Amino acid sequence: MPNKVSYGRIFLIAAAIIIVLVIAALTNPSRSDITVVEKLTQDIMAPVKSVITFVYDKIRSLPLYLGDINKTIDENEALKREILGLRQEMDKYEAAYKEGIRLRALLGIADDMTEWIPVAAKIIGRDGSSWYSTVTIRGGEDKGFEKNMPVINADGLVGRIQSVSQYTSEILLLTDYGGAMGALIQTSRTPGVIESVDSRNVVLQLIHIPADVDIELGQVIVTSGLGGVFPMGLRIGYISEVSTVDGGLMQQAYVKPFVDFNRLEEVMVLTHIPAIEEDVLDEEETVMPTTESPLPPSDE
Amino acid sequence: MKPKIILAIIILLSIAFQDACCPYLAISGIIPNIPLILAVFAALLKGEKYGIVCGCIVGLLMDLNAGKYLGLNMLSLMLVALVVARTMTGLYRANYIIPLSATAIGSLVYYISFLLLSNLIGTGVAFWENLVSFSLAATLYNTFIALLLYVIIYIIFEKIMKRNIFD
Numbered sequence: 508m509p510n511k512v513s514y515g516r517i518f519l520i521a522a523a524i525i526i527v528l529v530i531a532a533l534t535n536p537s538r539s540d541i542t543v544v545e546k547l548t549q550d551i552m553a554p555v556k557s558v559i560t561f562v563y564d565k566i567r568s569l570p571l572y573l574g575d576i577n578k579t580i581d582e583n584e585a586l587k588r589e590i591l592g593l594r595q596e597m598d599k600y601e602a603a604y605k606e607g608i609r610l611r612a613l614l615g616i617a618d619d620m621t622e623w624i625p626v627a628a629k630i631i632g633r634d635g636s637s638w639y640s641t642v643t644i645r646g647g648e649d650k651g652f653e654k655n656m657p658v659i660n661a662d663g664l665v666g667r668i669q670s671v672s673q674y675t676s677e678i679l680l681l682t683d684y685g686g687a688m689g690a691l692i693q694t695s696r697t698p699g700v701i702e703s704v705d706s707r708n709v710v711l712q713l714i715h716i717p718a719d720v721d722i723e724l725g726q727v728i729v730t731s732g733l734g735g736v737f738p739m740g741l742r743i744g745y746i747s748e749v750s751t752v753d754g755g756l757m758q759q760a761y762v763k764p765f766v767d768f769n770r771l772e773e774v775m776v777l778t779h780i781p782a783i784e785e786d787v788l789d790e791e792e793t794v795m796p797t798t799e800s801p802l803p804p805s806d807e
Numbered sequence: 808m809k810p811k812i813i814l815a816i817i818i819l820l821s822i823a824f825q826d827a828c829c830p831y832l833a834i835s836g837i838i839p840n841i842p843l844i845l846a847v848f849a850a851l852l853k854g855e856k857y858g859i860v861c862g863c864i865v866g867l868l869m870d871l872n873a874g875k876y877l878g879l880n881m882l883s884l885m886l887v888a889l890v891v892a893r894t895m896t897g898l899y900r901a902n903y904i905i906p907l908s909a910t911a912i913g914s915l916v917y918y919i920s921f922l923l924l925s926n927l928i929g930t931g932v933a934f935w936e937n938l939v940s941f942s943l944a945a946t947l948y949n950t951f952i953a954l955l956l957y958v959i960i961y962i963i964f965e966k967i968m969k970r971n972i973f974d
Contacts, residue, residue: 524882527877527878527881527882528878528882528924528927528928530877530878531870531876531877531878531879531924531928532876532928532929534875534876534877534878535875535876535928535930536874536875541874541875544871545871545872545874545877548868548871548872549871549872549874552819552822552823552826552872555819555820555823556823556826556827559820559823559824559827559828560827560828563827563828563831567831631827632823632826632827633826633827633830634826634830634873635825635826635829635830635838635840635841636825636838636840636869636873636880637836637837637838637840637941637945638921638925638930638932638937639873639875641873643826669874669875670874670875677873677874684931684932684933685931769833
């Protein structure tokens with residue numbers, strides 16, 4: 508190794524580092540779309556990750572499967588009975604849904620709301636770098652996924668799509684530092700902003716709440732619908748701790764998410780469908796979405 | 808099989824394994840970093856030039872795979888390879904203390920450099936919080952994983968890939 512290092516070489520290395528840092532800054536998650544090279548890399552990695560995830564899942568679930576087979580049979584029976592009950596419930600909600608559409612049309616309320624169709628997707632990988640809270644799902648442009656589409660599971664809000672390649676999508680989880688969004692307390696309708704405090708230990712906080720608002724532990728936090736990314740009313744979590752900040756002028760609340768981010772296996776991407784047109788309302792029997800409402804029932 | 812192909816397969820598998828399995832090995836949110844360990848061992852076993860190129864490829868693929876901040880992992884892993892190769896060259900590599908020390912040094916260099924660079928370009932990753940609560944624990948975890956992986960990687964690099972890909 509030569510000891511002499513020319514100034515020219517140092518200059519070249521410094522210039523290369525600066526160029527790389529500029530590229531790094533330009534390729535931040537807020538850009539409109541990822542590059543072709545990134546899409547290609549993610550599409551190449553997707554099948555490899557799928558195979559590894561599949562094998563790993565099988566190995567992990569083998570002891571559980573062998574140990575819990577009797578429990579699973581009982582659970583299966585109970586679930587079948589529950590499905591029967593839920594079907595009846597669904598019929599009632601379906602009738603109410605149709606009535607809502609009819610009344611909205613009668614009142615002539617301008618409806619610029621978009622309806623959503625949930626599309627299931629399997630998680631094939633997580634960000635292993637420790638720096639970002641993201642997961643990779645199978646399905647991208649091929650399934651009609653787009654950047655910023657909301658992602659949920661049965662428990663509540665999971666996050667939103669950060670980038671899409673041909674066959675995979677990257678989900679920015681609610682627990683990422685860049686995942687802040689508008690939220691409100693479900694019962695009092697008090698708005699605030701929810702953001703991540705500690706992504707590794709899954710801690711969220713609701714900030715910008717005036718000091719005169721009564722906050723109780725256990726109150727449910729839902730999306731506010733402001734910002735245009737998330738529909739209103741998606742369940743986020745519940746308040747676990749409240750404190751006063753800014754010399755007593757504001758409050759902030761720690762929020763425990765409903766979703767268990769460490770055990771995510773499948774999620775639902777809320778894809779857009781066009782708003783229901785008035786002429787279609789006449790044939791209301793046919794306008795019912797084929798899937799259930801993406802909004803989980805409230806706890807209240 | 809040609810050494811270049813073997814290296815490419817190992818790199819791809821390490822990154823896929825990192826995303827597919829390592830999050831499940833997390834202890835209190837601390838995830839081991841397999842591609843980092845690979846770059847450290849490449850520098851230790853094959854020298855500076857090989858290590859830096861390996862770190863560059865692994866880091867770039869990690870960045871492309873993550874789809875954001877292209878180059879942060881690449882620069883950090885190249886620096887890791889450089890430091891490991893410079894500090895560990897000439898030492899007796901069959902002694903287990905050496906690869907473990909190399910992993911510990913490499914991990915610290917990686918986490919510090921990544922945090923510095925990411926703060927320089929404003930990624931929003933908290934510097935001190937991560938340095939104190941995460942980097943030291945992750946370094947220990949990586950060193951433990953290196954203990955398990957060293958024999959496998961040593962055999963691949965020294966026995967199967969006898970010929971240096973730059974020869």
